[in-house]
Amino acid sequence: MAGTPPTPRTRPTIYDVASEAKVAISTVSRVLNGSNEVSDATRDRVQAAIQKLQFRPQRTARALAQQSVTSLAVALPSATSAFYVEILKGVKDAMREREMDLLLCNLGSGHPGATLQRFLHRGAVDGLLLVSLPVDEALAVQLRGMQAPVVLLGSQSDEFDAYWWDDEAGARTATEHLIELGHRRIALVTAHAWGYSARPRLAGYRGALEAAGIDYDPDLVAAGDTTKHAGYSEEAGAEAMAKLMGGPTPPTAIFAASDVQAYGAWAWARDNGLRVPRDVSIVGYDDLKLSRYLDLSTVSQEMQRAGLRVAEQLLSRLDGSQDDCVGVELPARLIARGSSGPARA
Template sequence: MTPSSDSEKTTIYDVADKAGVAISTVSRVLNNSRDVSDATRERVLRAIKELQFRPNRTAKSLAQRATRTIAVAVPTFTTPFHNELLKGVRSRLDIGEVDLLLCDLAWSDPKATLRNFLARGAMDALLLTGLRYDAEMANELRALGAPVVMIGSKWNDMDSYYWDDEVGVELAIRHLIEQGHREIGMITTPHDTHVRNARVQGYRTVLEDEGVSFDESLVAWGETEKHDGFSEESGYEAMQKLLKEHPQITAVFASSDVQAVGAWQAIRQAEKTVPDDFALVGYDDIKISRFIGLSSVAQNMHEVGERAAETLLRRLNREDFPTVSQRVQHELHVRKSSDYIRPSS
């Protein structure tokens, strides 16, 4: 019988529901695991036949040892941050042996987007970034029967590489205070996210540790929504606000380098200079920052991408090693934009 168009849309979730078993059980049946009773196996196979389910590529490639596909799911692949990450992943993969598949999570519901992508079964391993830990999603990922590496947050019992954003921001703010600055503005985004909140908290913690009162009005953001506010336009708009409303500030920390680039343009248009009138520090240490002399907190995205890809390849090769749970160390690279000790008044 030729499968209908509806059968092409049938997912592993549908099979599990019809057979009355967990997704992980269906995965074990597809991978010919012995860890399934004969009765359960028969029930799953009957559901597969009735639904005309086409087993996913993961099961096929494991059985046939075909060219493997690694999927990379990211919030967006158009920002410098994620570009560096992808370059690191790509540099570790061998042409001809591994295909790279991108999943864009930049939609209103990233989890639903990811679930729809996974249901199509088009990959043998998954690298996922930008998604906070969620117990339900973690269970679904474990049930895939394929290696998964998380980037950006720590996931229990799953390979992960992550940052402590508070620590990274503290490096930047302490540097500015050591340079003689006490009136320090911050550029962030208006969105209530873990990354945003952690970086604001890091800014606040250092100020209060140094005896500087935290002034919420010195935390600014732009109106442009592109890339969740991590854009040159947003940084430019936020800096304009700070210049207008808080002329007393002498230093600015931006939550991303692209925001800092926009802020630098606003400073120039105000006929001010960096670092004489304003010290400026960004975050991410993207390539352009090294060429324009922007001080920045490095997250070493290229290296993280390489490490994550290496971990996936080792898992695909069935190597046995403990779960990777690695906090990536930040590094502050001081350049022209803040390398200036402010004269005491």
């Protein structure tokens, strides 16, 4: 005769601990929360029951009972692109000593506001770090309704702590570097128009040309066909490079609006027999770690340090800081390396 199937093992609950220790549930809760309102004998009995049953309290339930901070959310356009990974490294560094959960919201480039709204409606978070998403009045109302600290990175605000880069000035600096090297046909590998930083970097590029007396030529501005990451990708960089170099008078220098686009542009040049910088100079934007090894000239935004700073500001708010909102323009500086050289005679 077949035996009775075993009962599936279930996770022990606080009720099981109370029953095993022959105490009230409230007593178990006091022991878990380190209360002094429990005798040593009772505490020993409860801890013996916890050990016997291998009970592990749920962190969220325990935190609610203690009214402690448990979760910090980071909402950003992409959790996998190299730029945002660098920012997340800094956030992680700031949270190293904190017993908190880090929740990621991948906003995407299609409808980031709606994605953020759905994320916030799924449950409360103790604090939000919002990256590369401008805050209009409708979004501001939603963020105020969180009743939790919010810190912005990559956009400005009079109402929330905000840290940002001047993308127009950074692009102007990169273009000026190529002009100083004697280049006059300077092309821009840009992103798609909905990319948050695409327009100011185009404006900085145009501004540098016009200040140097160089006519702006729209044929020297190209985006790749690939839409992933709004065009900030290696594939898009290679596609744009193919468009720019296919004309009768190709540019002698390329300013790519991101390092990853510069990688794609450089790969296309190599595959088509062009040498960098002898045949074409390339400057990127971001200063990703790989760029230092590839010897790519670029504009450094110190993303990891920026992630650390904004996360520390958010943590200070969670710790009770009541200071006025801060607005900080983060540094962006040109780093000239071997990929940019003098124009050909």
